[in-house]
Amino acid sequence: MKNITVIGSGTMGNGIAHCFAQNQFNVLLVDLSKDQLKKAITTINKNLDRQVAKEVISTQQKEETLDRIQTSTVLENSLKEADLIIEAVSENITVKADLFKKMDALTPAHCILASNTSSISITKLGSFTKRPEKVIGMHFMNPVPIMRLIEVIQGFKTDNDTLSQILTVSKALDKTPLLSQDYPGFVANRILLPMINEAIEALFQGVAGVSEIDQIMKLGMGHPMGPLQLADFIGLDVCLSILNVLDEGFSNLKYAPCPLLVNMVQAGNLGVKSGVGFYDYRVDLKKPTVASQFLSHGD
Numbered sequence: 001m002k003n004i005t006v007i008g009s010g011t012m013g014n015g016i017a018h019c020f021a022q023n024q025f026n027v028l029l030v031d032l033s034k035d036q037l038k039k040a041i042t043t044i045n046k047n048l049d050r051q052v053a054k055e056v057i058s059t060q061q062k063e064e065t066l067d068r069i070q071t072s073t074v075l076e077n078s079l080k081e082a083d084l085i086i087e088a089v090s091e092n093i094t095v096k097a098d099l100f101k102k103m104d105a106l107t108p109a110h111c112i113l114a115s116n117t118s119s120i121s122i123t124k125l126g127s128f129t130k131r132p133e134k135v136i137g138m139h140f141m142n143p144v145p146i147m148r149l150i151e152v153i154q155g156f157k158t159d160n161d162t163l164s165q166i167l168t169v170s171k172a173l174d175k176t177p178l179l180s181q182d183y184p185g186f187v188a189n190r191i192l193l194p195m196i197n198e199a200i201e202a203l204f205q206g207v208a209g210v211s212e213i214d215q216i217m218k219l220g221m222g223h224p225m226g227p228l229q230l231a232d233f234i235g236l237d238v239c240l241s242i243l244n245v246l247d248e249g250f251s252n253l254k255y256a257p258c259p260l261l262v263n264m265v266q267a268g269n270l271g272v273k274s275g276v277g278f279y280d281y282r283v284d285l286k287k288p289t290v291a292s293q294f295l296s297h298g299d
Contacts, residue, residue, distance in 0.1 A: 015144025184249030
């Protein structure tokens, strides 16, 4: 398995491409937008520069990594020689369903079709293909070049050979693959998103302010980032989408999205990606301030 195609060059896609290329794999990064691909290569270059500055890799290794990454905007020409495809497109079942149908039709029979989905059923994605035994989940964590975990999700029809190959290739990336079965939210988001939702609910009910909730979880629980700021970095629209999957999948009120989260997404306050969420990132991304609508009269 040497030829890897990554579809989607956003935050997750370019991070996945970076990791594979740095570990001797040939990578084809595919996106509909040439501008998005240019932005992705710029991001990869900057992240490699940070690794060079920290003496994690050499300048030569950086250049070799970049040389292993090719880009394309034409899907049909990008899949013919792939051994493994990882899709990292938007967390939308309609978009993913269409893509899996195309991947199934355009790739060689041995090719494994993987999804970086954080919540959508792998079994369902496999049902859009004629090779469900070769469909699997590879849920990378953000930021991909730094985080060691890959949550590997085995669909109902994913065979053991596919699973074995993905566990092997994950270890070749110097990652730790941990297996989850295909149930709503898998493991990571089944635990994480209810915690984030409960933090939003506490804010909604006036239990405490944004800073207080985040600082309590950081100082008291040892979390590197508070749940509200983490939600901003994930994207509040993505949080809502995952909670909707959990809510629908389990039909349990504990997964129902907080009304405040629903309103913020409808208003377009999505967190870092829009500039404002629970915090305001427009002046300084690294030192955000609490968003104006959440400031108390004493602030």
